[in-house]
Structures are given as C-alpha cells and as structure tokens.
Amino acid sequence: MNTRGKVFKYPDNVDTDVIIPARFLNTPDAKELALHCMEDIDPEFVKKVQTGDVIVGGWNFGCGSSREHAPLVIKTCGIGCVIAKSFARIFYRNSINIGFPILECAEAAEEIDADDEVEVNFNTGVITNLTTGKTYKAQPFPPFIQNIIKSGGLLKSLRESENNG
Amino acid sequence: MGMTMTQKILAAHAGLDKVADGQLIAAKLDIVLGNDITTPVAVNEFKKAGFDKVFDQDRVAIVLDHFVPNKDIKAAEQSKICREFAGSHCISHFYDVGKMGIEHVLLPEQGIVTAGDCIIGADSHTCTYGALGAFSTGVGSTDMAAGMATGKAWFKVPSAIKFNLTGKLPPNCSGKDVILTIIGSIGVDGALYKSMEFTGDGVHGLSMDDRLCICNMAIEAGAKNGIFPVDDVTMGYLNGRSERTPVVFEADTDAEYERIIDIDLAIIVPTVACPHLPENTCPASELHDIEIDQVVIGSCTNGRIEDMEAAYNILRGKEVAAGIRCIIIPGTMQILRECVERGWYTAFIDAGAVVSTPTCGPCLGGYMGILAAGERCLATTNRNFVGRMGHVASEVYLASPHTAAASALAGYITEYKGV
Numbered sequence: 001m002n003t004r005g006k007v008f009k010y011p012d013n014v015d016t017d018v019i020i021p022a023r024f025l026n027t028p029d030a031k032e033l034a035l036h037c038m039e040d041i042d043p044e045f046v047k048k049v050q051t052g053d054v055i056v057g058g059w060n061f062g063c064g065s066s067r068e069h070a071p072l073v074i075k076t077c078g079i080g081c082v083i084a085k086s087f088a089r090i091f092y093r094n095s096i097n098i099g100f101p102i103l104e105c106a107e108a109a110e111e112i113d114a115d116d117e118v119e120v121n122f123n124t125g126v127i128t129n130l131t132t133g134k135t136y137k138a139q140p141f142p143p144f145i146q147n148i149i150k151s152g153g154l155l156k157s158l159r160e161s162e163n164n165g
Numbered sequence: 166m167g168m169t170m171t172q173k174i175l176a177a178h179a180g181l182d183k184v185a186d187g188q189l190i191a192a193k194l195d196i197v198l199g200n201d202i203t204t205p206v207a208v209n210e211f212k213k214a215g216f217d218k219v220f221d222q223d224r225v226a227i228v229l230d231h232f233v234p235n236k237d238i239k240a241a242e243q244s245k246i247c248r249e250f251a252g253s254h255c256i257s258h259f260y261d262v263g264k265m266g267i268e269h270v271l272l273p274e275q276g277i278v279t280a281g282d283c284i285i286g287a288d289s290h291t292c293t294y295g296a297l298g299a300f301s302t303g304v305g306s307t308d309m310a311a312g313m314a315t316g317k318a319w320f321k322v323p324s325a326i327k328f329n330l331t332g333k334l335p336p337n338c339s340g341k342d343v344i345l346t347i348i349g350s351i352g353v354d355g356a357l358y359k360s361m362e363f364t365g366d367g368v369h370g371l372s373m374d375d376r377l378c379i380c381n382m383a384i385e386a387g388a389k390n391g392i393f394p395v396d397d398v399t400m401g402y403l404n405g406r407s408e409r410t411p412v413v414f415e416a417d418t419d420a421e422y423e424r425i426i427d428i429d430l431a432i433i434v435p436t437v438a439c440p441h442l443p444e445n446t447c448p449a450s451e452l453h454d455i456e457i458d459q460v461v462i463g464s465c466t467n468g469r470i471e472d473m474e475a476a477y478n479i480l481r482g483k484e485v486a487a488g489i490r491c492i493i494i495p496g497t498m499q500i501l502r503e504c505v506e507r508g509w510y511t512a513f514i515d516a517g518a519v520v521s522t523p524t525c526g527p528c529l530g531g532y533m534g535i536l537a538a539g540e541r542c543l544a545t546t547n548r549n550f551v552g553r554m555g556h557v558a559s560e561v562y563l564a565s566p567h568t569a570a571a572s573a574l575a576g577y578i579t580e581y582k583g584v
Contacts, residue, residue, distance in 0.1 A: 013353055013442060017550045022529040026232060026239035028205040028246075040552040060354035060387060064548060065529070066289035068206055068305035089358050089389055090289055094305035144189050144319070154307050155214035158315065 001101070001122040003080025004130075005052035008038075008045060009114035012058035016070040016091065019062065025069060033069055034076040051078035054120065056112050058084065062091025071095040071102075081120045083127060083138070085109045096145055099153035103127065108136035122149075167417025169325040170392055171360040174300040174414050178283040186324040186421075194224065195299075195409070196278055197312035198286030200268055200525075201229040205246040206306035207287060211313060219254050220316035226258035226277055226286075227251050228268040231525045233261070236532040266497025266523045269293040269381060269465035273373075274497055279403055280395045281412025285309070285318050290465045290547065292383045296376035297403065298395035298413065303384060323389045325360035326351075327422040330367030332431035337581045339475065340375030341467060341545065341565035344382040345436040347428065349446030357387035359423065362416065364394055367430045373402040374471040381466045382547050385443040435580035437543075438563040441551045449568050449580035459542040460485075460573040461554075462566050463494025463521070464528045467545035470500050472566040477509040479570035479581060480516040486576030491518035492534045498523065518573070530554045536561075543572045 018041040020033055027033065038045035055074065061084035062070060071094050074082065082095070085106040095102045101122045108127045112118060116131040125138040141149065151157035168176060168183065176184040178192040199207055204227050219225050227247055232240035244261075251259035258277055265271065269290050272278045280298035284291065287309035294301035304318065312318050328347065348355070361383045363376075371379070376393045383391030393399070395413045403411050435449040462476045473495055485491045493513050495501040501523065504510045513520050527534030528546040536542055536555030542562070544554070549561035562578060571581035 015548075015550045017529070017548070017553050021552055022202075022231075022531055023535075025202050025531075026237060026243060028209060028243065040557050060357065063353060063387065064289065064550060066287055066291075066303040066305055067202065068287075068307060072206075086354065086357060088354070088387060090303050090305060090384075093308065097305060097307035097311075142189065154311050154319075155210055155314075158311055159214055 002119065003052050003054065004119040005050060005054055005080060007054050007056050007112055007114055007116045007118055009056045010041060013060045013063055014041065014057050015064035016062055016067050017064055019070040020067065020073045025067065030072050030076045034073045037073040037077045046077065049077050049079065052080045053078065054118050055079050055082045056109050057082060058109060059086050061087050063088035066090045068094045068098065071098055071100050075100045083108055096148050097154040099149050101149060103138035105136050105138035108138065166421050167419040169360060169420045169422070170362055170394065170414055170416040171300050171325060171390060172322055174281060174283060175320060175322055184322045186322055188322045189319060190322060191317050191319055192283050194285055194312050194316050194318055195282040196224055196226055196284045197309060198226045198268060198272065198284065198288065198291060199309045200231055200288055201233060201244050201247055202231045203287035203306045203309060204250070205243045207309040207313065208246055208250045210307050210310040214310070216314040219313045222255045223257045224316065225256050225313050226272060227256055228260045228271060229262070229265055230267050230523065231529065232531050233265065233524065234522065264498065267465045267468050267525055270468050270496030273297060273377060274499060276406035276408045279407040279409050279411045280399060281414055285312050289384045290381050292388065292390050293377050293381040293465060295380040295383065295390050295392035296373065298393060298399055300390055300392065302390045323358055323360045324423045325362045326356055327425045328361060328363045329425060329427045330363060330365040330430055331427065332367050332429045333370045334430045334433055337435055337567050337583055338433045339565045339567065340371060340378035342433050342436045343430065344379045345438050345446050345563065346433055348382065348386050348443050349436065351386055353385060353442055353444045354387040356383065359388055361386065361388045361391040363391065368393060369396055369398065372471060373398055374469040377469065378466055385547060435565060435568045437568065437578060438549055440549050440560040440562065443549060443563060449564060449578060452578045455578040456541065457489065457543045457572060457577060458540040459490045459492065459534060459536065460569050461492045461494065461527050461534055461542060461544040461546060462569050463496065464525065464546040465496070466547045467566050468494055468496025468500065470503055472545065473500060473504050473509060475566040476570045477512055479567065480518065480574070481512040483516055483574050485517040485573045489573055489576055491573040492521060492527065493518050494521045494524060494526065496523055527554055543569050543578055545569050
C-alpha cells in the first residue's frame, strides 16, 4: 500500500473543529461534509486537493472533539495519509478504525514543506520526500492495528475474525 | 510493580489479573454512549457491517443533546435516525426532548454510570465519568458501533500522571479553575494518551460537581481519561441513584506514575483560558479591559446545579451589563426544574439573562448563541478553538460560572471577588 502526492502542511494542535466545523455536522453524509474539509484553517484546501495528496501536521494533530467525521472527510477528499509529530488519541483511534493510514514521524513532519512531493509506503513506514530526496522511517503500527487497517477498518476486521473463528 | 486505578479497572474488564502500560487489550463495556451527531454515523457503520442487534439494550445510551430541539431539517433527519434505531432496538436509555439533558450531566444524574465501570462514548467529553471512580473515555462512531454490537472495545493500556491535591479551594473558585490551571501548566497535549489520576487529601473537599468538571476537561490536556478515587462524597452521590452496584477500585500503593504533580488547591485563583487554546490560561485578575458581547453559562463542563447556584448567587438582584447577551443553559430537565422551583429561573430573567432548554448548542457553534465576526464570548464551556462558537474571526474565553456571571454584570472579563 502506497500513496504519492503533494503536501499540505499545517501547524501544531490542528483541532477537529477546523478540520470539519460543527456547523456542518447536521448531516452524516461524508461527501457533503468533505466539501468543507479544513475550511476554517485553509479555505483553499478543497479546491486544490487531489487524490493521493498528503497532510503533514505538527504535535497533537486532530485534538478536540471525538467526531469521526474528521478523519472521514480527510479520507473522502482523497488524502492518502496524514503524517504528524503526534496525534490526539481519539483522532488516532478513529483513523485506524476507519482504515485510514496515519503515521507518526516527528522528523518528517518537521522537515517536509508545503507543496513538496512525497511518497509513503505503509507496509514499511518509509516516507520519501521526492522533492528533496530525503527518506524517513515512521514507527510501524503493532500487528493488531495493522490488521484493522488492512481489513479496511474495525468492523470489517471484527467480521473477519468472527468468520475465521 | 503495582497498577494505577485505571489499569486495575481495565484489567478487571479484560479478565486479566494484571495489565501493563502499552498492552493492547479487549475490555468488556458497561455502557456504550452516543449522541445525535455521532450516533447516525455509528448506526450506518453498524448496519453496513451487517449487525442486527445490540449486545444489551440496557447498556447502550443514546442522548439527543447537540442539536435538539432540532435546529434545522438536516438535524431533524439525524435525530430521526437515532430515534428509529433506539426504537427498533428497544434501547432503554434513550433520551429525547422533554427527558434529555446534556449527556455528561445526564448520565451521572440518572445513575446510568457508576464506580468501577468501563465506559466508552462517541463524544470526547465522555471522560467526565471518571469523577465517579470509573474508567470512561471518548471514542468515535465506529468504536460506538463495534461496542454496541459486541459489548467490547480495544484499548492500549495507558500510563498515568498523578495529581496530588492538597488544601481547600477559595470560595470564588471551583473545579473549573483547577482544571484550567492544570491544562495551562501541562499544555493541551500534556497528558496525551495517558490517565490523569487525581488523588490526595484535597480530593475530599471537592464536591461531585467539581470532580465531574475536572474530569470533563481531561481530554483538553489530551488525556485518555481522568479519574478520582471513590470516597464518602462519591458514595453519597451514588447511593439511591446508581442503577447498578458500584465497584470500588484503588490504585496499588506501589503503582508507577510517569509524573507526580502537586497541586495546592488553596492557591488556585479564578482562571481564564484565552483564545484559541485551553492551555492559554492566566488569572482573571490579570485580564484588563477585555470587553465581551456574550456570556454562556452551561455545557457538559458547567451545566450542573452548583454552576447554576453560583450564577444565581452573583446575578440575583443585579442586572447584566448593557449590550451583553447572557445565556444560561441548565444541563438537564431536572436541573432546569430545580432552577424553576428555587426561584433562580425568575432571578435570571430579572437580571436580563435568557434561560435555554438543555443543549450543547453554542458550545460547539451549533445554535443558540452563535458569534459574528469580531465578537467575543466568555463561556463556561470547554473549548476555545478558532471558530468554535461561530465565525472564524470570533473569540471564546473559558472560565468558571463565578467568573462568567461576574463578567456578565461588568461587561468585561473580571474575577468574582465575593460579596
């Protein structure tokens, strides 16, 4: 599993209220919600984002509300992966549960710039900045979590283990 | 090496004698909670995965509190999904308009959550119930769906920071000032992935409403959960209320903590978190000439009876400053009723405030008090992120009900100095 695309870079403590403001949460429809992804921090985001692009954040990415709508709209917009110095725990959990890859790598998150072209290999955790040529290695997930992501999310993995059990 | 209080609750619910920091476990859940924003997504996932029944109709709680009475057609459609799901699965703890309250005020009040429980809720402030001596944490909708289907959730066992509380709070301070002071000191990710375990002699002087408020904002320091030991105050609150028997867990005396932080409650001062992060705190007395347009007293953080009482004691017989919109939101119908019966409702109206039905409304910029560009609100809510209560160019300051009520009278941010 890989993703390759351009980088959108954001600061520390990006909260779920700016990822998807609550004023739009009167619908659970991911496609409709995705039209407002990052709107309060970067109104240009939805106009520019292309499938495979990567979000790079700082410390505590996804803090605040537990709304799963946050990783869901980022995924629905076509973002292939979020790389950050650290993630808020509910965002981290929600991303895994919906089968959306995220990587913690402080060095990559510090050095990669906006608009750089990057390639991410989820199996190895290797992040390559194609613009600078530098590579980084993120902490791989424990096997239990890798299985959830590989299955495409928590519920699919529960179903698989039921069928196998 | 011993276990923390949180680790002991998790071990018991995972059927293990012992768990350690970092261990991945599957734990049995006592209560699975959702609201009108997160439940529709969970219902969709639940159905998509082919589940057709909940693990226990008495262990699922669905509370419509964010956008009810429904603010618009879309919100009504979302609530309808919840109503139909609750109806078809005979969910016993389903709370709609007329019975509902703000979920984290309602569940403890109704005795649905109790000491020793392991609880997940698709709402980040689910960490509130740690005040009762439970392990309780916020999750997303997929976790809620899985929890409803299986009665279990996966957890990575957290390490803990111990907060050793001593002394007694000054009369113009409350739990809100304690937790804002802590977040100001450790930062919005100061307890990331960890438990915040509150302990020490100072605990006994904190009311249940103070403890609920403190645990409520553990998430604002990034924590997985906040938790208080069970004492006479807890048992006094739970007796006659809790629908299940409380189970008391205590941290081992040789439990290991990542950090121990001493807090002398006697030197806490009225504290305000300035825009746009809850960690941007300073004493209310150091903020000068910050004029406000709106005051909100309510939310899952401060919508309890003691919060209403603090507002009443300060607002009674006085008048809110000209140009200030003062919105008071009792957290549940029972609290609203008490405000009526004690004459506080009338006193609020006489002071020029407005009293709302219980709702999360303005806290997350939903409705019932949205800010325009350039407007400023002092709120007893829990988040002051960019655009949280309305326009991206509006501002939210966070404080206690004492500070909020005193500021409503003054028209600018000020501490309550007492009568």
